[in-house]
Structure formats: structure tokens, C-alpha cells
Amino acid sequence: MNQTLIIVGAGHAGGRAALTLREEGYSGRLILIGDEAHLPYERPPLSKGVLQGSTDLAECSLCDSARLAALGIEHIAGNPASRLDPQHHRLQLADGQWLTYAGLLLATGGRARRLPQEQANVFYLRTHDEALALRNELKPGARLVVVGGGFIGLEVAATARGLGCEVTVLEAGPRLAARALPPMISEALLALHRQQGVDVHLNVALECVHADAVQLVDGQRVPCDLVAVGIGMQPNIELAAAGGLEVGQGIRVDACLRTSAPDIYAAGDVCEFRLGGVYQRQETWRNAEAQGRHAALNLLGKELPFERVPGFWSDQFDWGLHSVGAMTARSVSRALPDGGLLLFCLDTNARLQGAFGWAPGNRAARDIKLCERLITASIALDVASLADADTSLKHLLRG
Numbered sequence: 561m562n563q564t565l566i567i568v569g570a571g572h573a574g575g576r577a578a579l580t581l582r583e584e585g586y587s588g589r590l591i592l593i594g595d596e597a598h599l600p601y602e603r604p605p606l607s608k609g610v611l612q613g614s615t616d617l618a619e620c621s622l623c624d625s626a627r628l629a630a631l632g633i634e635h636i637a638g639n640p641a642s643r644l645d646p647q648h649h650r651l652q653l654a655d656g657q658w659l660t661y662a663g664l665l666l667a668t669g670g671r672a673r674r675l676p677q678e679q680a681n682v683f684y685l686r687t688h689d690e691a692l693a694l695r696n697e698l699k700p701g702a703r704l705v706v707v708g709g710g711f712i713g714l715e716v717a718a719t720a721r722g723l724g725c726e727v728t729v730l731e732a733g734p735r736l737a738a739r740a741l742p743p744m745i746s747e748a749l750l751a752l753h754r755q756q757g758v759d760v761h762l763n764v765a766l767e768c769v770h771a772d773a774v775q776l777v778d779g780q781r782v783p784c785d786l787v788a789v790g791i792g793m794q795p796n797i798e799l800a801a802a803g804g805l806e807v808g809q810g811i812r813v814d815a816c817l818r819t820s821a822p823d824i825y826a827a828g829d830v831c832e833f834r835l836g837g838v839y840q841r842q843e844t845w846r847n848a849e850a851q852g853r854h855a856a857l858n859l860l861g862k863e864l865p866f867e868r869v870p871g872f873w874s875d876q877f878d879w880g881l882h883s884v885g886a887m888t889a890r891s892v893s894r895a896l897p898d899g900g901l902l903l904f905c906l907d908t909n910a911r912l913q914g915a916f917g918w919a920p921g922n923r924a925a926r927d928i929k930l931c932e933r934l935i936t937a938s939i940a941l942d943v944a945s946l947a948d949a950d951t952s953l954k955h956l957l958r959g
């Protein structure tokens with residue numbers, strides 16, 4: 561019987577799954593298929609250290625080639641899976657070869673959503689190669705327009721500003737990163753960017769890009785040398801969809817991350833799973849890490865439901881944003897002595913459902929870890945204590 565396990569997508573979730581399979585004692589044939597030329601790597605540094613020039617690809621990699629070889633993980637690079645045939649448990653690669661699997665993980669992530677118009681001065685940021693291409697252009701004095709005031713756009717803006725570029729951010733919505741952040745945190749981000757000299761325009765729509773300017777729908781023209789586009793990502797669902805798997809905004813999975821086809825799992829940015837009763841995808845490091853690991857365990861027959869509280873972080877200038885859980889209609893804020901803030905999102909019974917921390921450096925990280933424990937503990941909290949910077953979160957956790 562064929563016992564081969566195959567992972568399609570040699571990114572963060574796929575790479576983590578491969579390493580976990582070996583850590584868990586799986587000793588059969590293990591193939592990791594990637595379309596990029598590189599070893600599996602983490603993407604968060606792309607808009608930070610890699611763009612700045614302080615981090616190289618090896619520092620982002622999940623492991624080196626010697627480790628992959630020692631673990632007997634067959635990494636096929638630059639040769640995407642092009643066809644999936646779940647009925648016969650096999651898939652085809654772009655070079656034509658067919659591979660048969662006993663279990664399959666789809667961790668195909670996504671690609672940067674593109675403008676309809678191709679233009680030489682327009683850059684995207686999803687892959688390491690795209691980060692290097694953009695970095696080459698970020699010279700002191702260069703005029704950069706960032707399209708999209710979400711996390712990637714804002715991180716690019718902050719890094720480019722640090723490199724001495726003149727930066728304008730164009731956001732179509734009324735506030736920054738509105739999909740992921742409560743208004744108070746969006747405002748704090750906006751204030752920091754403006755204070756650092758980023759020219760942020762809200763409620764503006766892009767008409768088109770010229771070689772020396774972007775044209776807005778309202779007639780304004782913003783002169784620039786280059787444009788970085790951060791308008792979201794498009795999940796790579798085509799392989800799964802053409803193979804007959806159920807897809808929505810991602811590859812649909814059950815509580816154990818199993819797709820609609822037996823023996824096929826999905827993990828990471830491409831995985832659409834139920835959270836709080838609704839199908840959604842999480843485009844975060846934490847999710848790729850946790851689901852990659854989790855899918856590996858279930859490929860080995862463990863049948864464990866995936867139950868991790870979601871969370872993410874973002875670094876902009878020398879400030880850090882950390883978040884865990886979900887936004888709710890009711891929130892309480894706490895001003896921190898260093899100028900930062902914590903925002904607690906509560907349900908109607910004053911139990912914590914989510915939290916956001918915004919502070920210099922990495923300072924909010926510890927508080928947000930404690931918030932995760934408060935969410936799991938599911939205890940009703942005293943609102944006045946939450947707002948009071950002198951009440952430690954540890955104290956609240958002790959009840």
C-alpha cells in the first residue's frame with residue numbers, strides 16, 4: 561500500500577506540517593511541493609527586515625536544506641502541482657509527472673491581489689522575490705505611493721520612510737486596517753504614521769497609475785516614482801476547486817481541517833474553517849503555524865478538532881501591535897504609561913473575547929498573552945479594573 565504523504569505549498573504552513581510529521585515519528589515517504597525556488601520561509605520579515613535590508617532569506621527560512629535532507633523530506637521546488645485527482649489519490653506537477661498519495665495537505669496560501677493594469681513602476685509584496693524587487697527601488701528621496709492602508713501597506717510605508725523615502729498612503733476606506741482593527745487602534749496607527757511624515761489619505765479611490773504619478777478618481781494626481789500595492793491577497797484555491805473540492809473564499813474544511821475529499825486536509829491562509837459559527841480564513845503567522853502543525857497530526861490519524869484562538873502582530877516604525885481573539889461591539893480601553901494602549905473586547909457578560917495592544921517595541925506582547933489566558937478562562941471581568949493601568953492582568957486572571 562502507498563503510504564506517501566504529500567504537501568502542496570512549501571510555505572509556512574506546509575513547511576511546518578512537514579517538520580511536524582517527522583517530529584511525530586512519521587517515517588514514510590514525505591514530499592513537499594513548492595512553486596517558489598526557495599526553502600519554506602516565513603513571510604512577516606518581508607515587509608520589515610527584508611525590505612529594510614537587515615534580514616536575509618536564510619533568517620526567514622523554517623529550516624535549511626541539510627535539515628530537510630536529514631529528515632528525508634523530498635522538497636520539489638519551482639514545480640507547482642497543476643492538477644488534482646482525488647478519486648485516484650494522485651496529483652500532477654507542472655513538469656507532467658504524476659504522484660500518488662495516501663494523505664495530502666493543501667497549503668497553497670495566496671498571492672497578492674493585483675491592479676487590473678500592469679505597469680513597470682508597480683510593485684507587490686507576497687514573496688521574497690517581490691520583496692527584493694521592491695527593496696531595490698526604495699532609495700532615499702524616492703517618492704513612493706502605497707495603495708492600501710492595511711497591514712502590509714502600512715508596514716511597507718513605515719519601512720520605506722525609515723529608508724528615507726517620501727511616502728503617501730492611499731486608503732479607500734474611512735480608516736486604516738478597518739477589517740482587522742477597532743476604530744481606536746486605527747486612529748493610533750494613523751497618528752503615528754502622520755507623525756512620522758507619512759502622507760495618509762483616507763476615502764480615496766485609485767483611477768489608474770502612470771509612469772510618474774497615480775491618478776485618483778476625484779481628479780487628484782499624486783506624483784511618484786513607484787507604487788506599492790497592498791490591497792489584500794487572493795487565496796490559491798484553483799487546484800482544489802478544479803479537483804472538485806468544496807471551496808468558498810478558501811478551501812473549506814471541517815473541524816479537523818479535513819476538506820470535502822477523504823484524506824485531503826488544508827491549512828494556512830488558504831484554509832476556510834468555521835470560527836464562531838462562520839466560515840473564515842485567517843491570514844496570519846499564528847494560524848499558519850498552528851494549522852500546519854495541526855493538519856500534520858490529523859494526517860497521522862489523530863482526528864483532533866482545531867481550536868486555537870486567533871491572533872496576529874504587526875510592527876510599524878518602532879511600535880508593535882498585538883492582537884488575540886475577536887472584536888466585539890463592547891470595548892474598554894486602558895491607557896499605558898508609555899503612550900500605548902490596550903483595548904479589551906467584551907461580550908455582554910463582560911467576559912473577554914478579544915484584545916488589542918499597541919505600544920512601543922514589543923511591550924504589548926506580554927499583556928496580550930495574558931489576555932489570551934483571560935479569554936480561555938472565560939470569567940466575567942470588572943470593567944473599572946480593566947481600564948485601570950495599575951491593576952495587573954495577572955491579578956484579574958487570579959479572579
Ligand SMILES: Cc1cc2nc3c(=O)[nH]c(=O)nc-3n(C[C@H](O)[C@H](O)[C@H](O)COP(=O)(O)OP(=O)(O)OC[C@H]3O[C@@H](n4cnc5c(N)ncnc54)[C@H](O)[C@@H]3O)c2cc1C
Pocket residue numbers: 568569570571572573574593594595596602603604605606607639640641642667668669670685686687712796799827828829830842843844845846848871872873874875
Ligand atoms: C509581507 C507580509 C508580511 C506579513 N506580516 C505578518 C505579520 O507581521 N504578522 C502576522 O501574523 N502575519 C503576517 N503575514 C501573514 C503570514 O505571513 C501568512 O499568514 C503566512 O505566510 C501564511 O502561510 P501559508 O503557508 O498559508 O501561505 P504561504 O506562506 O503563502 O505559502 C504557500 C506557498 O504555496 C505555494 N503554492 C501555491 N500554489 C501552489 C501549487 N499549486 N503548487 C505548489 N506550491 C504552490 C505558494 O507560492 C507559497 O509558496 C505577512 C504576510 C506577508 C505577505
